[in-house]
Amino acid sequence: MIKFKKIKIDKQKNIFQNIQYLGKIYNLIKKYNNYLNDDYYSTYDLFEAIINLVIQTSPFFWVILQNEEFVGFVYLENLIGNKKHLHSAEIVTAFKRKFWGKTTKICAKKFITYCFKKLKFRKLKAVVFKENFRTEAILKSCKMELEAELKAETIKNKRLQDIKIYSIIRGKRKWKLF
Numbered sequence: 001m002i003k004f005k006k007i008k009i010d011k012q013k014n015i016f017q018n019i020q021y022l023g024k025i026y027n028l029i030k031k032y033n034n035y036l037n038d039d040y041y042s043t044y045d046l047f048e049a050i051i052n053l054v055i056q057t058s059p060f061f062w063v064i065l066q067n068e069e070f071v072g073f074v075y076l077e078n079l080i081g082n083k084k085h086l087h088s089a090e091i092v093t094a095f096k097r098k099f100w101g102k103t104t105k106i107c108a109k110k111f112i113t114y115c116f117k118k119l120k121f122r123k124l125k126a127v128v129f130k131e132n133f134r135t136e137a138i139l140k141s142c143k144m145e146l147e148a149e150l151k152a153e154t155i156k157n158k159r160l161q162d163i164k165i166y167s168i169i170r171g172k173r174k175w176k177l178f
Contacts, residue, residue: 002107004062004074004114009054021063024070026050028094035132036094038154038161060089064107071099074111078125088123089115100134108142116170125167129156139166 007025008017026047029036033046041049053075054061060076072095081087091111095104115121126144128135144166152160 001067002071002103002110003065004111005065006059007054007061007063007073008058009051010058011055018063021070021073022047022050022054025054025063025073028072028096032094034157035129035135036092038129038156039158040154062111064095066099066103070096071103071107072096074107076115086119086121088125089121090125090127091115092126104138105141108138112142112168121170123167123169125165128164128166130162130164136164136166142168144168 005018005021007019007021008015009019010016029050030046033041057075057077060079061073062075063073064071072093074091074093076089077092078090079086080089093108093111095107112124115124124144125147126135126139128139130149145168146164147167148165150163150165153163154161
């Protein structure tokens with residue numbers, strides 16, 4: 001059974017929820033940093049960067065568990081809207097290699113459905129580096145469409161890098177995935 005557990009860190013209120021997963025998140029980001037970030041992402045103090053990421057994206061950061069085993073994480077960033085009406089967000093995710101394939105597709109479909117049904121988002125996006133064909137396949141299986149390809153958008157491995165933006169809009173197409 002697949003579960004999504006929120007990770008919350010609020011330094012002002014001293015609330016730390018589910019932080020036992022931070023080490024696993026750290027290891028996954030360290031391993032797949034090349035697929036998640038460009039050359040502008042500083043890994044000087046990666047653990048501090050992860051803490052800041054969770055703080056900035058809270059309460060929209062989840063770990064993914066299958067039968068209580070850590071599968072990966074997902075978070076929403078670049079939110080548009082307000083507390084009453086969430087309009088759109090960008091999905092960022094990473095999975096342990098042994099869960100690539102069927103499990104990642106199931107998780108993606110469940111998460112998108114959750115974002116539309118429970119969080120009431122109108123649009124979800126994902127930004128993908130051009131060579132990340134596995135992620136593109138998952139996004140397409142979730143009925144996300146290529147919205148744009150931005151040429152020379154960033155620098156990665158000291159070279160200009162194109163990125164692709166996929167999206168799905170609630171109501172535009174049949175979005176119910178289950």
